[in-house]
Amino acid sequence: MFSKAFFKKHVYDIAAYAGLAATFVLFLIFSRENLSYNVGTVLQAASAYAILSLGAVFVYSMGFMDVSIGQQIGVYSILMILISNRMGGTIAGVVLGFVVILAIALVCGAFNGAVAVWLKLPSIVTSLFLMFFFTGAQLLLMESTGNNTISIEASIKPSSRTAYNWIILAAIVVVALAVTFLFNYTKLGKYTRAIGANEVVAVQSGINTTRWKVIAYMTFGVCVAIASFIMLMRTGTAGKGTGGGYAMDVMICLILGGMPLSGGMVSKVRSALIGTFTYVLLTNDLTTMGVELNYINFVKAIIFIIIILITCRKNNGVLPR
């Protein structure tokens, strides 16, 4: 069973599971008496990444990526705060804020999918455009408030840490189930994988690729909106730097989880969850191991390149188009 061919075929999975197992063992060792508290910390840190990575599975399985989500999250957080505060800090205001950012996220998704097709551009170009656009919007919005950070007046975070942990766990589970359903049991997932594997074949098999690219990006948009809300729930504040770096973090999570950047039939939902928890546990481990905060990124860089070297040694590579 464990023949050479078996390892070759499952190299992504093996590397991904091994990474998760290693970080998890370290987590158990170094958490010691703080284990239960640490579990909550990891869950909180993982929540936004998990939801973003789950949504990103649709886009990455097509072999595409979206670098604008970090700045989108920044703008969405600020908008939600501004709208709900304007409505007097009521729950209705929060709901309205969420509806507004959900609508914007859907429009951005459609833009990413459709404009790339119409202009025959690689979709990373349209997402770069959105990234710059949202960077500008984020700065302007913050300038208009006259502050460096703004806080939400409505209380959206449960006062009990346990209750809060359960809520985010539930959110991750619900999104994971929804994404699993869409990805494995509906046309959406089957088509995005086919587009990633070979777009010409997808077209000649009757898939309206433009339409499904748009739907895939819009599904991702929904997850971006939810993740923005989850993040805001945790911090209650937003500023000029909110969301920075999230696009790359999501990419790292997916790669660590064994998602090939070229997408295709081998793409799996579990990559998102495995990768996210590997990534978050790794950060947590390094901190509890006493690695100085300033050096954590170097260690992460080394671990990242090692995993890439293991998984990229396949004929077709996993680099994005």
Next chain:
Amino acid sequence: MEQELIIEVKNMTKNFGITKALKGVDVKFYRGQIRGLIGENGSGKSTITSILAGMQKATSGEAFYKGQPWDPDSMVEAQKAGISMVLQEANTIPNCTVAENIFAGRFDEFSRFGIVNMKKLNAAAQKMLDDFDIKHIKAADSINKYGFEDRKLIEIVRCVSKDTEVFVVDETTTALSHEGRKLIYDLIHKLKDNGKSVIFISHDMEEILEQCTDLTVLRDGEIIGHLNREEMDMPNAEQVIRYMMVGREIGDAYYREDYDTSHGDRVALELKNITLGDIKNFSLQVHEGEIIGFGGLSGCGMHEIGRLAFGLEKPETGEVLRNGKKIHSCNDAISAGIGYISKNRDTEALILEGSIQDNITLPSEKDLAKKVFIKPSSEKSLSDKEIESFRIKCNDGNQWVNTLSGGNKQKVSFAKWTAKGSDVIIMDCPTRGVDIGVKQFMYALIADMKKQGKAIILISEEMSELIGMADKIVVMKDFAISKEFTRSQDLSETDIIEYMI
């Protein structure tokens, strides 16, 4: 006359995992010979030549070249020593010029102080092209300007030189039209006459019988037998060879046996006054239960007709009609019950890095979805049904398509449309690179489809296939119909070729 031995292979084996591709093969190649190698897919013919040409290593056994032990580490080493090979697949470097391709890896000969003298390079490349009598290709042009066939010719120019002692042609001609084939035939005969040795691998029996001086038949990694020219000229040679290849009587039924050209009255697909590029005002009607064959040289426009009919190309004027409804895209075409088997199987018809099941069910997912939910068991049963009826050789539907042989891959690309239940099927070179057993299966399937009332457009570069299968043969030349033939016993290849050139 005693022939001079050039290559001797002794007890060579090659294993790919548990698969034994070669089982202790002994074979000798002589100078002044065009040795055909024939056998079904997976019989080991390409394995022998690829080991000799340095592409891979044998698992055990030895080879001798000009009396010395021969074990090349790379194709470059083999080529320097005089063994050159051209393959079926495209092997040129895109985005470079023709000259750069021809001299790839040999720029040192044209450079001083690290700067390549492009003028000298182009001139040398042009001279090589001219020596091969390939006048229409210009050395300084980008290779992207040239189609598949011309690129093949460029590859030949690259690998055949005055130092070539052994020239291996590995199913290269399958993808070529008549001009390209003729060029290769002339070349190999010239090499033979100059005392070189040619190893010629092909699926095309007629080509082998016409061109080769000797023939070796392989089956399942073993040499079954050798035929000399006299034996190849025997009237029943074809049956004998087929029997040797398959190992059982495959029966006489190969092509359609009937000459019944009747078909339904209803028009299944109509192309109406279509103009696109060089195709002007093209019209065609295909009826239910009718097989229309398209023949011509590779640049005659017949492949474009197939793409147009499937909605892959948008006509400038005119329309494609299915049951009176206009087809705007291939999405429309598929919904209206049209299927298309691309001649570029591995790049356009199949997801190689995907399972057999994923490939078969892809066009049918729409039909399988209940509201939005697609039941995995319904996908599996649809795909298993096709795997069984096509007798696709595999462990199960989860096996990846890139692990299948050429014939089985082609069965998968047929199965996509039978699973979908398409009523009009456009086949572009459906038996390209497919062995006899599978071909026979495909022909029986196509004949059966006709009986079921399906309309078929069969675009083919093999005249015998058109004569054997089509109710009506449309011959194209320079993007227009030059002649139409009705199915008949008296029709010969020369009749058709006359209108192609």
